[in-house]
Amino acid sequence: MKYLLAIYENPGVWDGVPERVRDEARHRFVEAISASGEVLGRVVLGDFSHGAVVQVRDGLVWITGCPLAGREEHLVGCYVVECESRERAHAIAAMIAGAGGGGLGVEVRPIVSSAGAGV
Known part of the structure; x- marks a missing residue:
């Protein structure tokens, strides 16, 4: 079964944490989970202040x-x-939260249909 693991953070959760420490925590998670072959894809989004909501x-x-x-x-x-x-x-979502520290949550949702990009 395929699942989307949507990662949420509080703004500023990484404030005061050296970039090297942040990157190492993320790298350890990516390495561990990639070795299992369970990851089909990942997306890192830009800062939310550059986003927009479009409504009709x-x-x-x-x-x-x-x-x-x-x-x-x-x-x-x-x-x-x-x-x-x-x-x-x-369990995989818990590994993400553990890698990120406080102020973070991971929503786990089953994927019922997908197309493109190997997903």
């Missing part, structure tokens, strides 16, 4: 910047994994 109302297109700016957590990236069970997907 009564035929008019509305574009607002800084999506969900009032929220404490923002989507920062995701992994697509293929594993034998929901429990295994949860």
